[in-house]
Amino acid sequence: xxxxxxxxxxxxxxxxxxxxxxxxxxxxxxxxxxxxxxxxxxxxxxxxxxxxxxxxxxxxxxxxxxxxxxxxxxxxxxxxxxxxxxxxxxxxxxxxxxxxxxxxxxxxxxxxxxxxxxxxxxxxxxxxxxxxxxxxxxxxxxxxxxxxxxxxxxxxxxxxxxxxxxxxxxxxxxxxxxxxxx
Ligand SMILES: [Zn+2]
Numbered sequence: 627x628x629x630x631x632x633x634x635x636x637x638x639x640x641x642x643x644x645x646x647x648x649x650x651x652x653x654x655x656x657x658x659x660x661x662x663x664x665x666x667x668x669x670x671x672x673x674x675x676x677x678x679x680x681x682x683x684x685x686x687x688x689x690x691x692x693x694x695x696x697x698x699x700x701x702x703x704x705x706x707x708x709x710x711x712x713x714x715x716x717x718x719x720x721x722x723x724x725x726x727x728x729x730x731x732x733x734x735x736x737x738x739x740x741x742x743x744x745x746x747x748x749x750x751x752x753x754x755x756x757x758x759x760x761x762x763x764x765x766x767x768x769x770x771x772x773x774x775x776x777x778x779x780x781x782x783x784x785x786x787x788x789x790x791x792x793x794x795x796x797x798x799x800x801x802x803x804x805x806x807x808x
Contacts, residue, residue, distance in 0.1 A: 652702045660709035667719050675714050676771050678726040679778050680704055725776040727785035733761075734769035 733740045736754035747763040749756040
């Protein structure tokens with residue numbers, strides 16, 4: 627055994643236990659939260675729950691699958707969504723996915739792009755009744771999601787994805803143009 631081998635192993639095990647503990651905590655929290663959301667929908671006789679489509683957008687420059695990276699980073703949201711979907715389905719509530727494009731950047735009152743700073747959202751449109759009023763960013767985004775009719779099923783339907791594909795195609799086209807002709 628190399629020096630410090632056992633100690634390192636113990637540390638890794640301890641870290642793994644902490645991670646597992648965090649996962650269990652989040653899972654329990656997500657169960658409670660998803661239950662409350664579905665109960666709220668039932669109480670208000672809502673037949674539909676709208677959520678943003680959470681998905682990665684293809685592969686990055688290194689060819690790594692962005693979806694797996696995305697899930698790794700946002701697995702708790704991903705888990706929460708799938709719990710809501712399962713519980714909603716069992717309760718006869720339809721779950722629809724919304725294109726996440728600009729749902730948190732635009733003001734729910736006027737539709738103009740505003741300023742998002744962590745939990746705060748500020749509308750910069752002087753003609754808007756929310757102008758320079760401090761809004762809760764999640765609340766603002768939730769209203770945009772609730773009002774959105776841009777339903778999507780897969781990432782290819784999303785504006786972000788389409789835009790990214792167009793940008794990639796544009797880059798490729800430029801590269802080909804720059805290539806000296808033989
Ligand atoms: Zn506004």
